[in-house]
Amino acid sequence: METYRHYIDAEFVEPSSGMYFESFDPYLGEPWALVARGDAADVDRAVGAAHRAFTGGAWPGLTASQRGALLRRLGDLVAREATRLAEIEVRDNGKLIAEMAAQLTYVPNWYYYFGGLADKIEGAVLPIDKKGYFNFTRLEPLGVCVAICPWNSPLLILAFKLAPALAAGNTVVVKPSEFTSVSTLEFMKLIEEAGFPRGVVNVVTGFGKDVGMPLVEHPLVAKVAFTGSDTTGRLINETAARHFKRTTMELGGKSPNIVFDDADLDDAVNGAVSGIFAATGQTCIAGSRLLLQDSIHDAFMEKLLALARTARMGNPLEYSTQVGPVTTRPQYDKVLGYIDIAMKEGATLELGGGPATRPECGRGWFVEPTIFSGVDNAMRIAQEEVFGPVLSVIRFGSEDEAIRIANDVRFGLAAGVWTRDLSRMLRVAEAIRAGTVWVNTYRSVSYLSPFGGYKDSGLGRENGQDMIREYLQVKSVWINIGAKTANPFVMR
Numbered sequence: 001m002e003t004y005r006h007y008i009d010a011e012f013v014e015p016s017s018g019m020y021f022e023s024f025d026p027y028l029g030e031p032w033a034l035v036a037r038g039d040a041a042d043v044d045r046a047v048g049a050a051h052r053a054f055t056g057g058a059w060p061g062l063t064a065s066q067r068g069a070l071l072r073r074l075g076d077l078v079a080r081e082a083t084r085l086a087e088i089e090v091r092d093n094g095k096l097i098a099e100m101a102a103q104l105t106y107v108p109n110w111y112y113y114f115g116g117l118a119d120k121i122e123g124a125v126l127p128i129d130k131k132g133y134f135n136f137t138r139l140e141p142l143g144v145c146v147a148i149c150p151w152n153s154p155l156l157i158l159a160f161k162l163a164p165a166l167a168a169g170n171t172v173v174v175k176p177s178e179f180t181s182v183s184t185l186e187f188m189k190l191i192e193e194a195g196f197p198r199g200v201v202n203v204v205t206g207f208g209k210d211v212g213m214p215l216v217e218h219p220l221v222a223k224v225a226f227t228g229s230d231t232t233g234r235l236i237n238e239t240a241a242r243h244f245k246r247t248t249m250e251l252g253g254k255s256p257n258i259v260f261d262d263a264d265l266d267d268a269v270n271g272a273v274s275g276i277f278a279a280t281g282q283t284c285i286a287g288s289r290l291l292l293q294d295s296i297h298d299a300f301m302e303k304l305l306a307l308a309r310t311a312r313m314g315n316p317l318e319y320s321t322q323v324g325p326v327t328t329r330p331q332y333d334k335v336l337g338y339i340d341i342a343m344k345e346g347a348t349l350e351l352g353g354g355p356a357t358r359p360e361c362g363r364g365w366f367v368e369p370t371i372f373s374g375v376d377n378a379m380r381i382a383q384e385e386v387f388g389p390v391l392s393v394i395r396f397g398s399e400d401e402a403i404r405i406a407n408d409v410r411f412g413l414a415a416g417v418w419t420r421d422l423s424r425m426l427r428v429a430e431a432i433r434a435g436t437v438w439v440n441t442y443r444s445v446s447y448l449s450p451f452g453g454y455k456d457s458g459l460g461r462e463n464g465q466d467m468i469r470e471y472l473q474v475k476s477v478w479i480n481i482g483a484k485t486a487n488p489f490v491m492r
Helices: 039-056 066-080 082-093 097-106 109-120 154-167 184-193 208-217 232-240 267-280 294-308 329-345 398-408 423-432 465-471
Strands: 001-006 007-008 011-013 020-025 029-035 133-141 144-148 170-173 201-203 222-226 244-252 254-257 287-295 347-353 371-373 390-396 414-418 436-439 472-480
Touching: 007 039, 007 329, 020 436, 029 184, 039 144, 039 170, 039 201, 039 208, 066 109, 066 154, 082 154, 082 390, 082 436, 097 109, 097 154, 097 329, 109 154, 109 465, 144 154, 144 208, 154 170, 154 184, 154 222, 154 244, 154 465, 170 208, 170 390, 208 222, 208 232, 222 232, 222 465, 232 244, 254 267, 254 398, 267 287, 267 294, 267 390, 267 414, 287 294, 287 398, 287 472, 294 347, 294 371, 294 390, 329 390, 390 398, 398 423, 423 436, 465 472
Parallel strands: 001 029, 144 170, 144 222, 170 201, 222 244, 254 287, 254 414, 287 390, 371 390, 414 436
Antiparallel strands: 007 011, 007 201, 020 029, 133 472, 347 371
């Protein structure tokens, strides 16, 4: 069993406590690696290293173009190691190799894009209204930034945070999920090979209360970027606010996937299955509420169930597998608990409804793809994030009713709309309170397109050109070029 240590100040170091914890393979249900268990002392070491790198040494002396070149070099290295990193992530989180290989092949684009953007950060000369003064603005990095990442797509979501932070000139401390730390630590070898100066990127592994909160509370941390549950996000945001730290919060979702009666039903069925059973439903953008118009409900359900029954479960390292295990044992238990809740609430079980006992699932944490019909939007199964392969089907009559149901939830991360009517596409996309609306598609992301949520789904945006401003602050510079000092007791 391989042992993984923290990465601090360009070195892999032992945890201060000398303690390690096991990382489990969700397919085998067995530990496969030991990971350093960090604490406040490790946090202080990492933040100190990041602060020193930000305030002195080689990093602040680099030009923006030089920072960009490092990021593009990093992208090349990720592309070179994409297959190996994808296999590590599958071992750690149980997601399909087909998906993780595609993700890791795509991840380099974040480093290419923000690497190219690094030397296009520009201030402005202001047409100031006072004679005798020259006024301009500078966009400057914040300082030490913290990236707290989830277990479902570790290196993809890390790229959302790390690439713009480094492009802007910040230094970073990463706290990966305690369930999926290994790929991030392997990624640090590429940071080193790319040539980033000491202390610019650091990793402390461990648990939220031991590492996450000390990072949020550390006085030298300027910003926290978090992806995870809304409960944890709320706590982090409240804590950060007390210390006047900036935050970016990408939190949970309960996304509606709306199918109108004029939609291409076959396409919409594929979109519904992709929205909930891809990634075993373990994605914040999961289309976990399927809204079907009355006139097509029965025909759609027939097609949906027929396709869902064909899902191939098994070893996530095999490209033929379509549904893998749930990543963690606690999450596995949580998903099964929500299935019980749905049954007690009166939802009609159409498919699945329990642990997968197929021989190909072995000893892994598998849940059968599960579909409930007859769901009322007030049910817990329709209001709370399950984060697993569980779909709630809700009927609606009119367009107005569909919009009302779609918005009747405390989340607002994403939504899907299936229709051939162009006017309806635009009306519904405008009316839905969500950060991303997909029309006649589902579950697409890009480094070019802003991503984030409304309501309890978070604060701020990731990706896209404007994202880099989340890691910058504005300085206004005034220069007297001839103005005479008048009364020194009067503001000029």
